[in-house]
Amino acid sequence: MIYKFYQQHIFPHLLNQVMQTPSLMDQRRQLLLPIAGDVLEIGFGTGVNLPFYQNVETLYALESNADLYQLAAKRIHESAIHVQHIQAYAEKLPFADASLDHIVSTWTLCSIENLAQALIEMYRVLKPNGTLHLVEHVQYQDNAKLQHLQNLLTPIQKRLADGCHLNRNIEQALRDAHFDFTEQHYFAAQGIPKLAQRMFFARAQKRAE
Ligand SMILES: C[S@@+](CC[C@H](N)C(=O)[O-])C[C@H]1O[C@@H](n2cnc3c(N)ncnc32)[C@H](O)[C@@H]1O
8 A cells, every 4th residue: 555655656756856867868868869750769757858859750658657657748748749648568569560760768678577578579660770779777797796786676676666677788688689789888877876877878770680
C-alpha cells in the first residue's frame, strides 16, 4: 500500500526532477537536435526531451506508465510537434517491420524488463538505414569495486526506481542484438551519483548481414 503510493505519487515527481539535471539536459540537446522526420521515443516518461526536437514532425511517444505520462501534459501542450501516445511496452512494439527512420531511448534501456526482446523489436521496426539514438547510464567496465556495488545495489534500485538496473552493459547488449555504432562514447555525468554516473552516448544502425 505504501509502496503503491510511492510509485504512483512520489516516484514520478522525483524522476521528473532528476531527469532535468543540467548535465543530462546538455546530452539530450546533443543527441536530439540532429534528428529530423518521424521518431519513436521508447519510454517517453514525463516528456523532458520534447523541447530538443527541432525538426521532428510526428513523435510516437511510447510510455506504458500513465502516472509518468500525465506529468508530460504541459510539455505536450506547449510543443509544436504532433505527439501520439503509444501505450505499449518496448518488448512488443505496435509498428510494422522496417517502418521507422529513428528510435530514441534516453535513460530507458536500464528499466526495460526484457532488454534482449526489446532490442529484437527495435531491430525489427527500424528501416535498414534507420538509426537508434541513445544515451544511457551503464555498468562500469574498468572499476571492479564500483561494478560490484552496482551489482549489489541493483535489486534495491529496481524497487526504488521502477525497474532500473544499475549494472547493464548496454554497448554489449546492442552488439549482441546485431547493431553497429556510427557514433559512440562514454562520459561521466556531473551531478549524478557515482553508481549511475557512467554514461554511454551512441547512435546505432542495423548490421549489414
Ligand atoms: C528513467 S525513466 C526515463 C524517462 C525518459 N526517457 C527520460 O529521458 O526522462 C525510464 C523510462 O522507461 C520506461 N519503461 C520501463 N519499462 C519499459 C518497457 N518495458 N517498455 C517501454 N518503456 C519502459 C518507464 O516507464 C520510464 O518512462
